Amino acid sequence: MKNKGIIIFLIVLAVVIIAVIAGDYLSGRPDKSAPNPFAYDVNDFKNVPEELIHFTESKNFKLGFEQATSITIDSDKLYVTGDKKLQVIDLSGKLLSEINLPDEPKTVEVYNDKIYVSVNNQILVYDPNGSLLNEWRNSDENSMITAISALENNVFVADAGRRKVIRYSLQGEKLTEFDGKADEGVVHGFIIPSPYFDLDINADGDLWVVNPGLHALENYTEDGNLREHWNNTTMQTEGFSGCCNPAHFTFLPDGRFVTSEKGLVRIKTYKPSGEFEGVVAAPSKFKDEGEAPDIATDSQGNIYALDFDKKMIRVFEPK
Amino acid sequence: MENNKTQNRRKFIQNGVRLSLLLSLGTVTAAALRKVTTDDYVWQIDPFECTQCGRCATDCVMKPSAVKCVHAFALCGYCDLCGGYLKPDSINRDTAAENQLCPTAAIERRFIEEPYFEYHINEDLCIGCAKCVKGCTSFGNGSMHLQIIHDICVNCNECSIARVCPSNAIKRVKASEAYLVKGDFSRKPKA
Numbered sequence: 001m002k003n004k005g006i007i008i009f010l011i012v013l014a015v016v017i018i019a020v021i022a023g024d025y026l027s028g029r030p031d032k033s034a035p036n037p038f039a040y041d042v043n044d045f046k047n048v049p050e051e052l053i054h055f056t057e058s059k060n061f062k063l064g065f066e067q068a069t070s071i072t073i074d075s076d077k078l079y080v081t082g083d084k085k086l087q088v089i090d091l092s093g094k095l096l097s098e099i100n101l102p103d104e105p106k107t108v109e110v111y112n113d114k115i116y117v118s119v120n121n122q123i124l125v126y127d128p129n130g131s132l133l134n135e136w137r138n139s140d141e142n143s144m145i146t147a148i149s150a151l152e153n154n155v156f157v158a159d160a161g162r163r164k165v166i167r168y169s170l171q172g173e174k175l176t177e178f179d180g181k182a183d184e185g186v187v188h189g190f191i192i193p194s195p196y197f198d199l200d201i202n203a204d205g206d207l208w209v210v211n212p213g214l215h216a217l218e219n220y221t222e223d224g225n226l227r228e229h230w231n232n233t234t235m236q237t238e239g240f241s242g243c244c245n246p247a248h249f250t251f252l253p254d255g256r257f258v259t260s261e262k263g264l265v266r267i268k269t270y271k272p273s274g275e276f277e278g279v280v281a282a283p284s285k286f287k288d289e290g291e292a293p294d295i296a297t298d299s300q301g302n303i304y305a306l307d308f309d310k311k312m313i314r315v316f317e318p319k
Numbered sequence: 320m321e322n323n324k325t326q327n328r329r330k331f332i333q334n335g336v337r338l339s340l341l342l343s344l345g346t347v348t349a350a351a352l353r354k355v356t357t358d359d360y361v362w363q364i365d366p367f368e369c370t371q372c373g374r375c376a377t378d379c380v381m382k383p384s385a386v387k388c389v390h391a392f393a394l395c396g397y398c399d400l401c402g403g404y405l406k407p408d409s410i411n412r413d414t415a416a417e418n419q420l421c422p423t424a425a426i427e428r429r430f431i432e433e434p435y436f437e438y439h440i441n442e443d444l445c446i447g448c449a450k451c452v453k454g455c456t457s458f459g460n461g462s463m464h465l466q467i468i469h470d471i472c473v474n475c476n477e478c479s480i481a482r483v484c485p486s487n488a489i490k491r492v493k494a495s496e497a498y499l500v501k502g503d504f505s506r507k508p509k510a
Contacts, residue, residue: 040450263458
């Protein structure tokens, strides 16, 4: 009888121990915890009404790069950089040629059969066969070249590190530079909190520069005089949010702006006046907190997004 | 003969004591050297692995948490529109409580020059919830990040936050390199 009591006590003790261990195992594990009471919630801004989405993803193709860095289109050929290489790809995704580069490229521009690539903040000029034609030296250790665009005898270079736009001749002679200040006494010009500083030239030959800290696109003369600008700050779909957006932009053949944003990763179009038009790709198309895709457009008005997170080029065509 | 025997015994005992003392001294010296040359380990958060899940605020045995936000000023853009300071789509860019993201108002915004602002973390108010870290990482440069503060942390054998961390961002590091502050420490490339 005495032994029976001890056995019952031991069984109860064993059950209690097992229950405690199981309870401890099941509670508090990463996948069993309560929802985050301090969640930073931007889900409301990720939802885009279907009627605002004016493009559809028609195809995509995987890149041969581990880490792609930039994309541009010239004569309906894609030029993509990354992994110390530049690849020329046709619009169906077929690799046409490849140029080895001395180091990691940052950005690329093609104009008049010359390829301008920024490598280690130097600008290397190649012909379409991959022969190095010229090398524009830049000794400023604060430089961080993030965009190049060329027209006629000018090559404009966006330097995020120095917060300046530099104008070179096609031969590489530095002609002038400007910092976006409206006047001598003005404290700030381009506000570049992070290394996103894009510029491009539209079909009319107008130079547009992003002022990312102001969420603005600014149109300058070649000497750096501000002609016009527009901006739109809001986390809502029609504007730009965060410290530095749009991260990238380009133009459709009819002069509309195409913008790509970081934070809330999305691609949108704006009319030439700056008025919001519609969405190309909503945040749901991209990885949460992913990188802002670099973008390019072809002559048909299709948009090519270089998705750094998915390592692919994604093609969006008008609906 | 008897005298020699006594002397030998005494010598033996003396030698034994000397040897014991020598061994003790050697042991103490070795222990001290070991203490000096080897490192203790403490818990720390790898900011590049952190997913800002909020559990540092809720699961630390210290109340408030030993985890605090730290600010790597070298990485900060000093933005007026700071994703770590302002609520998403805040009404205004100012210090009004309705615009502040931090639930305990632990971030101080100081004007530097137009249009730049500096953001300081008040460690006494910070609860390590990582809301600001999420905002800064998503919309800024990621200069705000979490660290375990070692004059608050009691260095539990099994860290209660590490146990529930969904990304295994909390790990043992050498006490001599107890902080993994962004800017000083960079994500090592994956092999």
